[in-house]
Amino acid sequence: MTISPRIGIAGITGRLGSLCAEEAGTSLAGGLSRHADANRNITSNPTAFAKNCDVVIDVSHASTVQTHATAFADAKCPWVLGTTGLGADDQTAVDKAAKLIPVLQAANFSxxxxxxxxxxxxxxxxxxxxxxxxxxxxxxxxxxxxxxxxxxxxxxxxxxxxxxxxxxxxxxxxxxxxxxxxxxxxxxxxxxxxxxxxxxxxxxxxxxxxxxxLDRRVFARGAIMAARWLAQQPPGLYGMADVLRRAV
CATH class of the missing domain: 3.30.360.10 (Dihydrodipicolinate Reductase; domain 2)
Structure with a gap:
């Protein structure tokens, strides 16, 4: 029997992040947000957050990408990155992390x-x-x-x-x-x-x-699909096309 990975959501209080949390269901390991909430298992510490997850879905903000790249790579936690608007230095940090952990980067999870x-x-x-x-x-x-x-x-x-x-x-x-x-x-x-x-x-x-x-939930479901797939992959930089190729 396959055990579902514990999925963490970075940006859990946002529109897409909250939907990802709903779609994760009992696989939800916790959330990461600028505003911690112990009652909802939401922390503002990316390092502590990553250590409690088997895979992270990141739909937060471009300003957090470099910090998250370091924290998730150090924790050896697979990273599904859906944040857009990245600069050159942000992308360099993503590429560097992908040498250490599996990273799936997608502008759209549909x-x-x-x-x-x-x-x-x-x-x-x-x-x-x-x-x-x-x-x-x-x-x-x-x-x-x-x-x-x-x-x-x-x-x-x-x-x-x-x-x-x-x-x-x-x-x-x-x-x-x-x-x-x-x-x-x-x-x-x-x-x-x-x-x-x-x-x-x-x-x-x-x-x-x-x-x-027609419904933002299509992106959340795609992100969960990507997270469950990525949790089983070796280090490298992947896209949603890789997930679909292996799903058929």
Whole structure:
């Protein structure tokens, strides 16, 4: 009989963190937050937190990534990282931790969106002369723009075209559109969970990939799936595609 790993949630008081805690059920080992709450088994100490977990789901904030990378690596605790908006130094810390512990990094835990990224890469490779535009819509409280998922889509297209996203991404839509650019547009309003459209446009045709998240719980369920899978893996840097490949 397989024993479910003890799952800790970093950012447990946030929207997604609280849903992850619900989906973990009896496997929940505790939470990590800036505001400790002993009655709810929530600590503000990442080192003590990690030592009590078999795997951690981190949906906190980019400002905590470097601290968490050190604490979780020292505790030899597998790390599912869903935090977006990372800087270069943050990513370096993640890559360093992945040499010591298994790390799964994903901008989006949706199984369908994971396959969307695979298709985006294929279309980017197969339609090199088409204009590529990404439009994302989220709730009015979302801080970062473009969303981490939109950037992941852009990276998939760029990878298919064998270019670096940073060299071709276009956030300012004023003026004429340069050849080879990957454009981004972000809309914010209401309580929209998340909508992403990827359009490839030529003079005589257009193809659009669309994903709509109807319930934020889909991300929590995907994160739990990732955590249970990652707990059994050796050190390395993984993505949601690795989880799905082994699930089929």
């Amino acid at each position: 199984p369908a969106l994971t396959l969307f990224l695979e298709l985006a890469k294929q279309l980017g490779a197969g339609l090199p002369g088409y204009d590529a535009e990404i439009v994302e819509v989220h709730h009015r409280q979302k801080v970062d723009a473009p969303s981490g998922t939109a950037l992941a889509i852009g990276r998939a297209v760029a990878e298919g075209r064998n270019v670096a996203l940073e060299d071709v991404m276009r956030l300012d839509q004023n003026g004429t559109r340069p050849d080879g650019a990957i454009g981004f547009a972000s809309l914010r309003g209401g309580q929209i969970v998340g909508e992403h459209d990827l359009m490839f446009m030529a003079a005589d045709e257009q193809i659009t990939l669309s994903h709509r998240a």
